[in-house]
Amino acid sequence: MKRTVFRNRWLPYVLVAPQVAITLVFFFWPAFDSLRLSLYRASPFGDRLIFIGLRNFERLVGDPAYLRSALTSFVFSFFVTFVGLALALLLASLANAKIQGLGVYRSLLLWPYGIAPAIAGIIWLFIFHPSYGILPWLLSFVTAYQFNWFLKGWVAMVLIVVAAIWKQFGYNLAFYLAGLQAIETSVLEAASVDGAGPIRRFFAITFPLLSPVTFFLFTLNMTFSFFDTFGLIHSVTQGGPGDATSILVYRAWKDGFDGLQLGLSAAQSVILMALVIVLTAFQFRYAEKKVTY
């Protein structure tokens, strides 16, 4: 590693100051405020602030709906991450082949990432809406079964999982493509000479060599599905039907900004914060050991 030496003692501090300031104002301050607020019963207009210790957390842990929401979040994240990464890897492998018009395919595959989650939600709404969506209309010619996800929880879940995967797809693909291109062709050629078929080559060489990318994408997709999918859920299902798609971050928003139960909402964001810290620490501690750089 090369060490950069600054002549002026203060210059490095001045240079990092804006970043530090942004982090303090937009990350640490709100985080500490949530931490504080989670111990209070707070009125919307701020006229009442009653210290209640861990009562908000007790309420959450004792609420079966909250535990169900936690389970929903994990199921949702699991599918978004694993199915999403598997698909991205598959398509990246195909897009890495030497075929004509490769540039066009690649650009088209990257497109969805440029779309904001809420907009992605609206697009999917137009496709899947039970009354004005095009897909239910087409399906009505084939089957009498009604895919009304306003009432069928599992259909709603599948819908947002697919939408989230699609939305994140371009990003995953870009990283996998870059990863694939970094693999020395000589290694793969040597394996071919030794008689390894494409599938064997993939699992014995490509996949292990891609593990840093996979590791990075895994962490990123978990975080994405836990937090960034808010806009998608808000525009498509609003957490329903029942609470079938009410993931933790959506619940925290709903209780806080729709229900104006600020203390309870803060407690939920503290739990989410803890979850992210644990998840990330766990991944770096255990998963990173298995990663070959």
Add this chain to the structure above:
Amino acid sequence: MRALRQGCAGIVTLVVTLSVVAAPATSWAKTEIQFWHAMTAVLGERVKEIAAKFNATQNEYEVKAVHKGSYPETLNAAIAAYRAKQPPHIVQVFEVGTQTMLSSGAVFPVYQLMKDHGIAIDWNDLIAPVKSYYSTGGNLYSMAFNSSTPVLFYNKDLFKKAGLPDKPPATWDEVEAMAKKLQAAGAKCPSGSAWPSWVLVENMHALHDQPFADHGNGFDGLATALKVNGPFGVKMLELLARGAKEGWFSYNGRLNKAEAMMGGGECGIFLTSSAYMGNLTRASEGKFTWGTGPLPRMSGFPQGNSIIGGATLWVLKGAKPAEYKGVAQFFKYLASTENQAWWAGVTGYLPLTNAAVKAMEASGHFQKNPNQRTAIVQMNSGKTTPNSQGIRLGNFNSVRDAIEEQIENILSGKKTAKQGLDDAVAKSNEILKEFAALYK
């Protein structure tokens, strides 16, 4: 390049100079009044229009109507601004937020505001359901603005196709019988409803004189328990669950999302806010014809009245006396019979004063728009009882969520009506308890 740079510099200098000159001039000439609202599309234009009309009548005050998003978003924006000590003068808050506002300590009561400025308004002329919903101890705390009540809409073309007479169903028995015929004739949504909790639970309880919550629905003190899991609520939801199962009742989402089905011409019978009229007129133009009727009743239960929804204008504390004077003038302008009749006529909301109703009758407005009379007739023929004067709950929005979540579980067959409503009550009571603990 050099010319460009000079040009830019010139523009910057010009803008700076202009703003320095212009800024004090405007703020000196007129007192600005911030009016934050949640009205969209046609309704948003009408709000702008009435503010502009008021501004044109005098040159002391300038009401600035600012759209702040949905009702919850507007309330959130006002709360954030209030906490940052930059509150708007007027904020439009939906009926669900009434208790939150009353408890907040952030409100300058409207009756007080008008009294302080020597403006006499005959509050007794307000139509009864509006007055009862927004008054405390006989005093009006917020300025009535846009109120509506749910009514029944029906698609005349679908009725004809199903061989039904051109007459809305008056009871739930008739709704079921007619919806089954509509279903047989191929209607995708034989019967349906928007605003599930407001229409099917809150209003149905009030219409049949059934209590929704304890302490007189929260009017005699902070409510601590919901009562929707009684025999009436269970019977109502059992009927709807059977309808969903048999296919003659169609559920299409929370809030007003189901209105898309009615507007698309798919629904035969549909319950939603009377203020949907304007949008339905536009959506149905050249496609189908429709009519309205009062909400259907369930036999064997007493007569109550439907309750209102919509929003009122709240005045927040923290502004200067001169500004409050402007707010009072603006409210006086809004309250005039002429403007009340205009607002109700162009929006489809209820005319809020008896004088406005009379003026609209006199001008022949209802002859031309008979559907606008339905809601008024419905409310006047009902009986205002402690169960039908309104509902006032803390954290009401969360309570509504809890109810709608369970409506979905009941209609999808995941839970029985009794079980679902019991769960809704348990969850809501927890929410109410928290609010009561906040203001004990």
